[in-house]
Amino acid sequence: MGRIVVLPDSVVDQIAAGEVVERPASVVKELVENSLDAGASEIVIELEAGGSSLVRVSDDGCGMDRDDAVLAINRHATSKIRSSRDLVGVATYGFRGEALAAIAAVSTLELETAVEEDGGVGTRVRAVAGKIESVDRIARRRGTAVSVRRLFFNVPARRKFLRSLRSETRAAVEAVVLLALARLDVSFRLVSEGRVLLDAPRTSQIAERLAALFGRRFAEELLPVDFASGAISVRGFVQRPADARPAGRRAYLFVNGRPFKDPLLVRAAEAGYRAAINPGCRPSILLAISLPGESVDVNVHPAKLEVRFRDRFLVERAVEEAVARALRPMEAAAAFGSGSVGFRSGEFMAAVAPGLSGGEASPVTEGSLFGEAESRAPLAPGGVGNPIQVFATYIVFETPDGLAIVDQHSAHERVLYEAAMAQLKSGGAAAQHLLLPLTIELEPSELAAFEEHRDLFRSVGFEAEAFGGNTVVLHAVPNPHPRFDARRCFEELVADLTRGRFGAWKNRLERFAATYACRAAIKAGQLLEPVEIRELLSRLFACELPPHDVHGRPAIVQLPRAELERRFGRS
């Protein structure tokens, strides 16, 4: 007798449900996406017990008539595409027609919905484990409310895997946050056990939405990203390097308005920071990538959490470049006081949610999505007015929008870091041979660290020779500036490498370059001649990322003119 049988529908549905519906947050995501696809402008999410007792999503979208409401719960019932051709560049969140069916299969689902034309009369469909139990006429206004109770009541294995109430709640909130970032034109409200956890009214200002979701402070730490290369554009926000922290970073990626996860792209964004952040810290990133619909396949993941790019390399490069450029201009320098930098509001929405506004599925094309990229030219070295040195540590000069204050050590570090990286990659810097070789006594562990990095020492210009015992003799040294103290730099560099001071940096070259730059740079407290000040500034502004040093601290701080005006009562 054959052992193979065709599974009953109920089992098939449960298997499918397992892919789409992993936890209450997946239910929230699917239902809110449906509301957005239905053109809702107000969405309310209610949770009980982290969503495991109840998830209810109510909207004021287009609703369904009686026939559609019944169909909606069936597998592969969708109003959003008609054939596989429509999948290309699909611009609604849903298109498979399986979410409701999958949710219904593992819960008790109640769908209440009404369309405008039926004048206050609607439909209530009740289903248990995917089976429709009742279809009733009810009175209700336009829109839809879906209540999902007793999730996984019939899949005890899944139920067991649910995590703590708190972490389920957090995941659900996170799902809403993602969509709330994409759609400023919709208000979102999430209530859990009667407490409002999220309240984001409609707005046209991304700053307001960010403040509503994350608090004002976070919003002020962000720098705008606005970059286009060929058909790819990247807009959004990245955190100012100095504000990046070791924990609690937020990384949100959208492609053509659709949130997705992609650790490699996050890493590409981090690469754009070019060592400007402390290696232990991770920056927050909110990036909206737009590209022609046919360049990205969104139908590769059961919960649509991942996408596939036709040319991933191009996208990674665009993201990295976009971030690097966002950090370049003077506005990216840390600011204090109000009237500060950061926000150019209003641009984000167009970037994040281009093809997804309203229920209409307009194909995504370039150009229609992006405003003119604002040009934020880096400050020209000629434009620094008359820089002066204060406290033998900072350089102050005037910019069009305020006062810039440069930390001479950090700035020089940035300059030398980029130069050292270039030297390490290209095979070496010019080394100055010494008339009087320097003899340096090392500890055994230091000698080992030196030997281990010998090639890199050579590349930046240290020609050293073991001299027996723990002694090395330097015959040639780098000569990055006239005040360079080769012996001290070498000793400190060896000590840092021995103690793994920059150990958090995984990349060996970067770690070495950062250590070298830190040790070779002029120190705070060093008086500089006017020509040296100018030279330092002009080299700083020739760097890739002038405003940031290599430890996640600012190299430039700005005192905005607006802040001065406020303090002096001129505004």
Add this chain to the structure above:
Amino acid sequence: MKFTIAREQLQEGLTAVAPSVPAKTTLPVLGNLLVEATKDGVRLSATDLDVAVTTVVPAEIDSEGGVTLPARKLVEIVRELPNAGVRVSAIGDQRVQIECGRSKFKLLGIPKEEFPRFPPVKFDRPWRVTSGDLQKLIEHVAFAASTEESRPILNGVLWELRPERMRMVATNGHRLARMELPAAGGKDSADLIVPPKALEQVRRLFDPSEELEVARTDNHLGFRSGQTRVFTRLIEGPYPNYEQVIPRENDKIATVDRQMLTAALRRVGVVASDQTHRVRLAFSGGTLRFSVNTPDLGEAHDEIAVSYQGDPLEIGFNASYLLEILKYMPTDEVRLTFKAPERAATVEPVGWDDPASYLCLVMPLRLID
């Protein structure tokens, strides 16, 4: 304190000492000049704690005493006064009234007790040197001293005094200058390490024909001629053994026109990196080729005719070191000698009609391909 002095005399004294007042200082009294009325005249002094300069100018003294006055203001006032007698009188221990014709000023100073005293130097058995000889040494050597502060000895200029000659040497560890002159300095030998800024005052203050007395007491050195004196702290030695690094086996010798070499280095230097100013020199036969290649910026090539003996050689240099040395070379032609791309090169004048001998040395830069 009360005295009357001709404006020109006062001006002359101020011109001698005022340049030694430090431009920036955290100790306010160093921004002042010490003005003292003594039996011999008015003594003016300035110091930055490392170097002190004093001079005495003739004046009619009514009563002795002293005060310190802000140097800059005093110089400005005296510059604007008419050529006439200037009456200076102290009011208490820190105010001074200055009168000249119908102009009258009152200046607030600082009591003279606060002005740092330099330890006295005894001129009982001095060396005697001609100011012009000393100037020549200073001019050709002091530039090579180090400005980087980690090896204080190299911040100084070594001055070797011998019974029948004197020599100065300075180096920053990358390049070196050495000059020697026959001189009957008298008495014993000494090796002094002198801060270049003291030498600069000596070079500036004394006429080439003057005979200077130089004396040392403990760790201080004094120079004097007439009424003007310069004192300086000495840097503690020993100075590194420079003789041992002066190459004796350089077997590749080029004779080059100084102007042509300078011009070519400047031209190709335009695209050299500002960090290392690296240029590559290639000697072979009768030509010297220059090339510079700076990633991200560009390249430059040039060549000049030279007379060269030895195997072909390619060697890298910091162009600014070469240019600096060429600037001090006293003749139209210079001789360069080499051994190998990582060994010291020398530069010397050719056909210098002078009893002095002059040698500069420069260490190459590592070439990378």
